[in-house]
Amino acid sequence: MTQGFVTQDLLIGGDRLPADSGQYTELIDPATGDAWIKVAAAAADDVDRAVQVADQVRSPWRRVNSRDRTQLLLKLATLIRENLEPLAQLESRNVGKPIRDARDEVNLAADCFEYYAGVVNKIGGQTTPVAAAGTHLTFREPIGVCGLIAPWNFPIAITAWKVAPALAMGNPVVLKPATQTPLTALRLGELALEAGIPPGVFNVVPGAGSVAGEALLRHPLVRKISFTGSTEIGMHVMRTAADDLKRVTLELGGKSANLVFADADLDLAVPKVMWSVLGNAGQDCCARSRLLIQRPVYDEFLHRLTQQFQALRIGPPLDESTEIGTLISTQQRDRVLDYITLGQQEGATLLCGGTVPTESPLDRGAYLTPALFAHATPNMRIAQEEIFGPVLCAIPFDTEEEAVAIANTSLYGLSGSIWTRDIGRALRIARAIETGVLSINTGHSVHLEAPFGGVKHSGIGRELGLAVLDHYSEWKSIFIAE
Numbered sequence: 041m042t043q044g045f046v047t048q049d050l051l052i053g054g055d056r057l058p059a060d061s062g063q064y065t066e067l068i069d070p071a072t073g074d075a076w077i078k079v080a081a082a083a084a085d086d087v088d089r090a091v092q093v094a095d096q097v098r099s100p101w102r103r104v105n106s107r108d109r110t111q112l113l114l115k116l117a118t119l120i121r122e123n124l125e126p127l128a129q130l131e132s133r134n135v136g137k138p139i140r141d142a143r144d145e146v147n148l149a150a151d152c153f154e155y156y157a158g159v160v161n162k163i164g165g166q167t168t169p170v171a172a173a174g175t176h177l178t179f180r181e182p183i184g185v186c187g188l189i190a191p192w193n194f195p196i197a198i199t200a201w202k203v204a205p206a207l208a209m210g211n212p213v214v215l216k217p218a219t220q221t222p223l224t225a226l227r228l229g230e231l232a233l234e235a236g237i238p239p240g241v242f243n244v245v246p247g248a249g250s251v252a253g254e255a256l257l258r259h260p261l262v263r264k265i266s267f268t269g270s271t272e273i274g275m276h277v278m279r280t281a282a283d284d285l286k287r288v289t290l291e292l293g294g295k296s297a298n299l300v301f302a303d304a305d306l307d308l309a310v311p312k313v314m315w316s317v318l319g320n321a322g323q324d325c326c327a328r329s330r331l332l333i334q335r336p337v338y339d340e341f342l343h344r345l346t347q348q349f350q351a352l353r354i355g356p357p358l359d360e361s362t363e364i365g366t367l368i369s370t371q372q373r374d375r376v377l378d379y380i381t382l383g384q385q386e387g388a389t390l391l392c393g394g395t396v397p398t399e400s401p402l403d404r405g406a407y408l409t410p411a412l413f414a415h416a417t418p419n420m421r422i423a424q425e426e427i428f429g430p431v432l433c434a435i436p437f438d439t440e441e442e443a444v445a446i447a448n449t450s451l452y453g454l455s456g457s458i459w460t461r462d463i464g465r466a467l468r469i470a471r472a473i474e475t476g477v478l479s480i481n482t483g484h485s486v487h488l489e490a491p492f493g494g495v496k497h498s499g500i501g502r503e504l505g506l507a508v509l510d511h512y513s514e515w516k517s518i519f520i521a522e
């Protein structure tokens with residue numbers, strides 16, 4: 041695949057350009073440890089160029105009529121689907137995720153452009169009966185150049201979550217993909233040009249967070265930052281954006297919980313609980329990395345879960361049968377391994393996994409067998425900190441009140457799942473848990489059509505649904521006196 045894909049340049053104003061400095065970042069294939077591609081590393085002057093270009097197309101882009109803007113976004117969705125296989129292969133190889141998952145995520149990106157293509161000509165302002173003689177009108181104005189900063193775990197999907205609503209509301213964007221995973225974002229930018237989206241509307245500037253990301257954060261012509269990544273950098277983004285009052289939305293970390301009650305359908309719950317944390321090898325802000333189990337079913341649940349953990353097919357990302365690929369890098373694996381050591385020191389019982397495969401070809405890549413801890417307590421660091429890897433820690437509980445209290449013993453508040461046949465209890469608990477998103481009897485909680493985001497240290501603002509449109513537009517009120 042992708043023969044001749046040796047270097048990749050920035051995408052600014054419709055042109056592929058090297059960084060001014062001539063610098064490139066080498067990307068490492070996480071399945072082999074080999075460098076396979078070089079990507080131009082943007083610095084402040086490159087970011088400035090991209091922002092200037094975006095600012096220049098601000099006015100023409102907002103004036104593109106609603107039908108044409110819808111058509112452009114739909115065309116991009118079609119091109120994404122036509123390029124599904126190469127995009128999925130690129131993503132799978134870059135991130136180390138199973139090819140089957142990568143295909144789903146590419147489809148999700150296309151779905152996202154279709155969804156926001158549909159809102160362009162349906163979302164407008166209002167007339168409001170104000171207490172004054174005259175007519176009051178509201179408009180939803182674009183904000184201006186949006187700086188989008190994306191993470192490495194779901195590169196194309198999260199890029200689409202940000203780019204599609206930003207463009208739909210009439211904003212140009214400058215996207216800074218994660219340093220490790222710029223490839224599908226660059227390809228998406230090219231497809232946008234092919235779809236007819238004017239040059240300069242969608243720019244992509246790969247580079248280091250501390251250089252390119254920082255330059256975007258500090259650029260005076262950037263009016264809004266949408267960031268997905270760690271809580272630590274998210275806080276820095278918000279502090280820095282405050283200097284010129286840029287609008288900010290943040291999607292940050294999580295330490296979400298599964299709450300399994302004794303009346304749950306265990307046949308359903310066991311595999312779904314497993315995938316609620318092991319999807320994308322646990323590198324998911326929504327990962328339900330805490331497992332709270334009611335005592336009567338605690339032993340049985342863990343027994344069954346251990347068997348399923350051990351039966352997982354870990355393998356090369358591009359193999360059709362692979363269920364779990366690599367982590368993003370060996371550095372990330374080392375970080376996760378440190379947590380596994382810590383969990384044992386803290387007194388949790390490692391039931392299985394947490395080992396580095398030694399057989400070929402897995403020995404060359406950033407592989408790790410999924411780890412399951414029993415007898416964790418709510419305040420252990422492994423039960424409090426976001427590990428961002430295939431690690432689940434189980435905590436027993438007795439009562440509903442206790443389960444809710446444990447679930448809420450977290451600085452984070454993103455997601456979670458409740459497993460019970462008692463719908464009254466499920467809803468009562470869902471309301472009592474402090475998170476932005478929750479699901480009942482499923483480990484899945486992201487729906488394009490509905491708001492997604494966190495409370496507490498998991499972030500500010502919402503992505504997706506119609507809710508995100510408020511974060512890519514400003515209300516303008518106009519009053520006409522009689």
Ligand code: NAD
Pocket residue numbers: 189190191192193216217218219247248249250252253254257268269270271273274276291292293294324325426427428
């Ligand atoms: P990070 O927060 O450092 O990076 C996220 C994005 O921000 C990347 O594009 C990065 O280049 C950029 N960035 C970094 N420093 C910046 C700065 N000073 N100014 C502007 N942009 C900057 O995340 P990471 O280092 O890639 O991963 C570390 C941890 O973050 C993970 O282990 C995980 O806990 C968490 N994380 C969460 C998510 C999520 O979906 N919420 C995604 C990725 C990582």
Ligand code: MN
Pocket residue numbers: 249270273
């Ligand atoms: Mn970082």
